[in-house]
Amino acid sequence: MVTKEQILQWLQQFASAxxxxxxxxxxxDAAIGDADHGINMDRGFQKVANQLSxxxxxxxxxxxxxxxxxxxxxxxxxxxxxxxxxxxRASTAVIGKQELSNEDMVSLLxxxxxxxLQRGKAQLSDKxxxxxxxxxxxxxxxxxxxxxTTTEAIQQATVAAEQGMKATIPMVAKKGRASYLGDRxxxxxxxxxxxxxxxxxxxxxxxxxxxxxxx
Amino acid sequence: xxxxxxxxxxxxxxxxxxxxxxxxxxxxxxxxxxxxYRAVAPVPGxxxxxxxxxxxxxxxxxxxVGLGMLDAACPGEVFTSPTPDQMLAAAxxxxxxxxxxxxxxxxxxxxxxxxxxxxxxxxxxxxxxSILIDDDVAVKDSLYTQGRRGVGTTILAEKIxxxxxxxxxxxxxxADLCRRVNLHGRSMGVALTSCTVPAKGTPTFELGANEIxxxxxxxxxxxxxxxxxxxxxxxxxxxxxxxxxDVAYSRTxxxxxxxxxxxxxxxxxDPEWEKGDRxxxxxxxMGGTPLAELYIIYRKLAELCxxxxxxxxxxxxxxxxxxLDMQGCSITLLKLDDxxxxxxxxxxxxxxxxxxx
Ligand SMILES: Nc1ncnc2c1ncn2[C@@H]1O[C@H](COP(=O)(O)OP(=O)(O)OP(=O)(O)O)[C@@H](O)[C@H]1O
Ligand SMILES: [Mg+2]
Numbered sequence: 001m002v003t004k005e006q007i008l009q010w011l012q013q014f015a016s017a018x019x020x021x022x023x024x025x026x027x028x029d030a031a032i033g034d035a036d037h038g039i040n041m042d043r044g045f046q047k048v049a050n051q052l053s054x055x056x057x058x059x060x061x062x063x064x065x066x067x068x069x070x071x072x073x074x075x076x077x078x079x080x081x082x083x084x085x086x087x088x089r090a091s092t093a094v095i096g097k098q099e100l101s102n103e104d105m106v107s108l109l110x111x112x113x114x115x116x117l118q119r120g121k122a123q124l125s126d127k128x129x130x131x132x133x134x135x136x137x138x139x140x141x142x143x144x145x146x147x148x149t150t151t152e153a154i155q156q157a158t159v160a161a162e163q164g165m166k167a168t169i170p171m172v173a174k175k176g177r178a179s180y181l182g183d184r185x186x187x188x189x190x191x192x193x194x195x196x197x198x199x200x201x202x203x204x205x206x207x208x209x210x211x212x213x214x215x
Numbered sequence: 216x217x218x219x220x221x222x223x224x225x226x227x228x229x230x231x232x233x234x235x236x237x238x239x240x241x242x243x244x245x246x247x248x249x250x251x252y253r254a255v256a257p258v259p260g261x262x263x264x265x266x267x268x269x270x271x272x273x274x275x276x277x278x279x280v281g282l283g284m285l286d287a288a289c290p291g292e293v294f295t296s297p298t299p300d301q302m303l304a305a306a307x308x309x310x311x312x313x314x315x316x317x318x319x320x321x322x323x324x325x326x327x328x329x330x331x332x333x334x335x336x337x338x339x340x341x342x343x344x345s346i347l348i349d350d351d352v353a354v355k356d357s358l359y360t361q362g363r364r365g366v367g368t369t370i371l372a373e374k375i376x377x378x379x380x381x382x383x384x385x386x387x388x389x390a391d392l393c394r395r396v397n398l399h400g401r402s403m404g405v406a407l408t409s410c411t412v413p414a415k416g417t418p419t420f421e422l423g424a425n426e427i428x429x430x431x432x433x434x435x436x437x438x439x440x441x442x443x444x445x446x447x448x449x450x451x452x453x454x455x456x457x458x459x460x461d462v463a464y465s466r467t468x469x470x471x472x473x474x475x476x477x478x479x480x481x482x483x484x485d486p487e488w489e490k491g492d493r494x495x496x497x498x499x500x501m502g503g504t505p506l507a508e509l510y511i512i513y514r515k516l517a518e519l520c521x522x523x524x525x526x527x528x529x530x531x532x533x534x535x536x537x538x539l540d541m542q543g544c545s546i547t548l549l550k551l552d553d554x555x556x557x558x559x560x561x562x563x564x565x566x567x568x569x570x571x572x
Binding site for chain 1: 248269291292293294295296297298299300322323324327328330331353354359360361364412414415419420432434435436437439
């Protein structure tokens with residue numbers, strides 16, 4: 001079971017990871033985009049972090065929806081609508097829940113991925129967020145379906161996200177600003193795939209951490 | 216970084232406050248969500264023209280809010296698309312009952328945020344159409360990229376559509392006109408230096424002392440080719456030739472379909488130009504280039520157009536769609552017809568452009 005507290009911790013952890021990696025994400029975007037990905041994400045997630053205590057009384061779905069609305073109205077750029085769609089669709093997959101079963105977690109992540117795909121219309125290997133998000137969600141689902149634990153699934157998903165993120169390095173971008181570079185986008189890691197890795201890694205840290213402390 | 220700023224995070228806000236103080240007769244500024252709108256709005260019965268995009272391109276867009284042009288502009292953070300709540304609030308503020316046209320530059324962020332805003336507006340029973348501007352010939356194909364970027368043609372479309380709205384065109388007519396202007400406009404730009412985003416503090420890309428970047432957009436994103444510095448005439452020739460030799464560009468864009476009540480894919484192809492066609496020639500400075508240099512570019516451009524058999528019947532020379540402090544320029548050529556010429560010449564009164572009034 002994933003509790004509401006863990007979901008709130010995840011969002012807090014992700015916000016901190018974004019703050020810590022703000023310069024790094026912006027640097028990655030400077031190479032193939034317009035040098036704002038870290039700045040955009042940090043603007044939105046600082047706002048989310050500041051609001052988390054107000055969200056605490058809501059159920060998980062409403063928390064995710066509030067996060068989505070905050071991101072949509074404060075991030076801007078491509079990542080605003082994309083992360084906004086991730087959390088909006090994720091929220092519709094867990095309506096009314098106070099805690100999440102493994103199947104709920106699968107639905108949440110799968111719906112989030114669908115939201116990003118629908119909004120951005122990117123495909124695998126277009127060198128976008130999808131290249132980290134899609135393998136992470138697929139791996140998580142697969143490990144859960146094999147009957148393994150949430151922590152095992154999220155740890156494997158983090159490995160998949162990291163591999164997906166690194167796999168963007170040799171890719172030629174076909175979506176977003178980086179696509180204008182053609183072959184010059186090769187040998188650069190995609191900033192959006194990198195922030196997605198941080199999101200999955202943050203979830204893993206929270207779930208694994210709470211397992212350790214509850215032992 | 217040397218800039219006339221206080222704190223980087225106040226760059227957009229303080230600049231807008233200054234604008235509002237300077238032009239109270241023309242415009243008002245609203246914050247949270249942020250948008251700039253005409254001092255007298257809505258105009259009853261008139262179609263409202265709303266645009267927006269990242270800041271750092273001034274005077275675009277807020278400098279073009281006023282009679283004969285935009286009803287509202289939504290400024291984002293520097294080089295970052297504004298958000299759907301800004302676009303929705305702006306649309307509500309200026310809706311005079313004739314509907315709203317969003318003029319959107321083709322960048323993934325702008326497109327997605329304006330699509331969300333359009334969906335939200337329809338959910339609130341506002342009548343909104345949106346047209347994409349994608350005129351940058353430096354981007355060759357649309358299959359393997361986001362498609363061409365929206366650059367110089369954007370403000371020409373804003374002027375022409377703004378005049379049409381003033382003259383009583385309805386929403387569908389203005390959307391069709393805007394699409395036509397876009398299909399007839401082509402641009403290409405060059406950077407001599409990078410720009411520096413205030414929040415970042417260092418140049419977005421490194422360019423050697425003797426290097427230039429061809430085929431740049433307006434956000435300090437790298438262009439399509441790096442080369443050594445050349446004379447103004449040679450640079451003009453490269454830019455103009457890219458435009459002259461551009462062949463019928465095709466792409467699929469998403470437009471709102473009023474009958475279906477949703478976005479549909481629309482296939483569009485640029486028409487070919489023919490010898491003798493009348494053009495509007497726009498030489499644009501990127502923010503850090505003196506006007507005198509732009510005239511040097513125009514001098515050669517006019518000569519090349521004449522040689523090629525194009526007639527320049529209108530021109531525009533100055534820094535109107537900029538990239539902060541970047542040195543460089545872009546050329547936009549728009550093939551005109553009688554209707555566009557009439558609308559181009561119609562009165563305009565904004566913070567940046569005033570004529571016919
Ligand atoms: N269509 C898309 N689908 C999925 N991801 C996308 C798409 N377009 C861009 N991205 C992701 O967004 C990231 C860039 O986000 P960023 O916050 O820098 O927005 P941006 O493209 O600079 O927006 P803007 O153009 O308005 O500034 C890319 O690294 C990529 O992963
Ligand atoms: Mg960016």
